[in-house]
Amino acid sequence: MILPWIIGIILTAQPMASPNQLTITKDGNVVTKFNQTDYFYPYADVPIIHINKYEQFLEELDRKVGIAAENAVLDQNGNIIPEKIGRQVHRQSFTEQVYSHYFNQDLSSLELPMRTVYPTVDSELLNDIRNLRIGRYVTSFNPSNKNRTNNIKLAANAINNYVVFPGETFSFNKVVGKRTKEKGYQRAKVIVRGEYSEDIGGGICQVSSTLFNAVDNAGLEITQRFSHSRHVPYIPPGRDATVSWYGPDFEFKNNYNQPVLIRARTLGGLLITKLYSSESLHYNPKKVPNPIY
Structure with missing residues (x-):
């Protein structure tokens, strides 16, 4: 879901620069390419994001680099198998950096911000x-x-x-x-x-x-x-x-x-x-x- 603070960025933004391709990395390794023309509406004076396409892109990113959190469970003998902490893309931080890139075309790559995800059931x-x-x-x-x-x-x-x-x-x-x-x-x-x-x-x-x-x-x-x-x-x-x-x-x-x-x-x-x-x-x-x- 695109958060309300993005509206503020859209309303206060200047006309967007010529779109180009952004290299997405994690720990210095290339994960994927982000082609701005694929995720923002064309012919707009301000950067307006295509929500459905962009959220699909974020989902694919999480499938590539994320680690799902796992709840603690009981085995058949009643012993506790401990929980596992997960990691996923920090969507708000990532989106902020994507918008920033529109107004600073000197940037050619973006290191993925990640956040910790805790299981709902711990030991x-x-x-x-x-x-x-x-x-x-x-x-x-x-x-x-x-x-x-x-x-x-x-x-x-x-x-x-x-x-x-x-x-x-x-x-x-x-x-x-x-x-x-x-x-x-x-x-x-x-x-x-x-x-x-x-x-x-x-x-x-x-x-x-x-x-x-x-x-x-x-x-x-x-x-x-x-x-x-x-x-x-x-x-x-x-x-x-x-x-x-x-x-x-x-x-x-x-x-x-x-x-x-x-x-x-x-x-x-x-x-x-x-x-x-x-x-x-x-x-x-x-x-x-x-x-x-």
Whole structure:
């Protein structure tokens, strides 16, 4: 997003000099070239930036030179894997220098300014919220159905170690993302308009349904849930939560004053989902129907 202070630069600027190419470096090494005519509107008396093109350029820069921050997570044995601090382009500083270059054509290169990016979940926070179990639910599946089992494992891994902060709304579709072949999802049985069919990602509704019951057990606020158009065998009637990338989602809000940690894994033919939080949390658990085995 182009910040409001840029407007001030535009309004007070003098007519721009003849555009040329700017060499972008990091640690003295050439990263890319910045052709000013590609990112500023032509025939303007003042430098007016083409926002969409410019932001795409910044995104590409970050992909080349940035280092993504990584949250602290728990391994399968419950041990903390520490967080990793990231780095990304300091966009405000970079943009200021790009504008300055318009009025000082003696400059031919620009050293990328970088900024530190901290993860949202560090080891200290994770250690505080991993001990008190506030919700749990277990469902069973047939591990001999390889495609469906694969999809369940992928979706469970996607939500595992996710931390929902106070006031935040968790969206299953946003967290898991689009289910595609490129991500490893395979064709398996799904329910479409009350009929069985096959599609990429079949089986992940068991993950969203198991999560729903664990969330409900923890007393969290359910904000969006839809049932299948027919009964599914792995969950008691009316206790499912169907999801589809272009359709229904499962969402809940963390209405507590402490972060909530989601732990999800498969063990043999069981899908186990647990929710944890700080031992200082005062929560209101809810009794939910027993699972079907």
